[in-house]
Amino acid sequence: MHPRLLKTFLAVARSRNITRAAEVVHLAQSSVSDQILALEAELGAALFTRAKSGLELTPAGLALQPIAEDLLRLDGEARAAVQAAAGSTSGHLTIGALETIASARLAPWLPGFQAGHPDITVRMKVAGSGALLRQLEDGDIDVAFCFDRRDFAKGASDKHFARRTIAAEPLVLVAAPGQGSVPGDLAALGELQFVATEPGCIYRHMFDTAFAEAGAAAPRLANEVGSIGAIARLVAAGAGLALVPRLAVPDALARGDIVEMRWPGQMRTAPLVMIWRRRRVQLPALKQLLTAARDTLVPALQPAKAGSGLESSNRSKALFAKNS
Known part of the structure; x- marks a missing residue:
């Protein structure tokens, strides 16, 4: 089973709609349908059935879904392990961010990072917090920059994601x-x-x-x-x-x-965090971006002025030390 087919299958399984899945994987609707048919032919079983509320997974599709997620995770880890063993530091990264963080923090910072790492190509996507976490889960982005929230879903998400607070x-x-x-x-x-x-x-x-x-x-x-x-x-x-x-x-x-x-x-x-998928071996390019973001993304805050509400740089550093 080719990873491309599994990624398309998961997009359809999560959206329950060919049109929305096509937008997620950046394919024409006909190509998504063709890939699902090809996967069904390879496995010898129907994976979806039509219902009034949209496409639903068949028992075979339900059985495949968690395995497809594991296979795609292993595919990413295999690529990362090979790059690390080969000593490669180049690569393509896609980062996601809230619009305010993208404009106020990432836009001024990214040119300096790319100047220091010319072998790493970075793309940036802007979305809301919920969409960023879904894109991270689906592998559409490598790291998300957003504000943390105390009611963030725990459990399975904590097993999949690592996070670091980089500023208050x-x-x-x-x-x-x-x-x-x-x-x-x-x-x-x-x-x-x-x-x-x-x-x-x-x-x-x-x-x-x-x-x-x-x-x-x-x-x-x-x-x-x-x-x-x-x-x-x-x-x-x-x-x-x-x-x-x-x-x-x-x-x-x-x-x-x-x-x-x-x-x-x-x-x-508001805790500003970066979130990424846990892997046994992390992509070398992503490791470099995470390290650079931790060290240089957020400038030290100025000492507090009376009545201004400004936090001191010491508090920001203490928060980072606690969460790193």
Whole structure:
């Protein structure tokens, strides 16, 4: 069974749809159908059956699915072992990231990494946290850069993924210029209007968690929007307050479109992590990228200013030491 056929089979099994699977594996729908037929002919059994809700795995398909996942993992490990034994440091890597991390952290950093590692070709994909983890599971990306969340699924995922926290990104309370002071406690702050991303987004998770952990009621939302950029513009227009990672709004803060306000209580941070698949032998190119990202991706944070909410560089270093 060729790995290409197994990858297509898994894409169909997970999406239960030929069209969506074709988008995942970057093939025409007809090619996906042909590959499934070829795999069924090789194995002598039907792998899918049609249902009202989409394609469903037959008993033969259900039996093949975990084995196909193991075979693709072994295929990747075999390639990594051969490259390591041959002393090769070249290769192609695909990294995935949230849009804010890609623009604020990876875009300034990648040219320097590639200048120092000209034999490594890097591609970057931008997606949400859930999509990044699915792409990592499917082998479409080699490493994901995102914000960690405490309710991340444990169990099987922990067996497949390794992760490292590389920074504690400060969360900031932002408002329109001229907003004036904000209440000194979260209960009163929660009575004001806020702008936040939609449920399911990592930034919404940060927002909800900040109030829930303090035992405060969730604030009223003036708007739910799909991007941090839209949040910054709405806040600047006076729609409400927002709680966002500072790295997502540096330009708006620098221009004075929005201003940072004091957050009542303990300072909030968002762990910036890189996640990759566990392998007995890791791709040499990926090892170099992980090492470089750990050492140079996030600049040291400046010492905290009174009322600014900035974390000290010592805290960032201590967090990394704890999670490395």
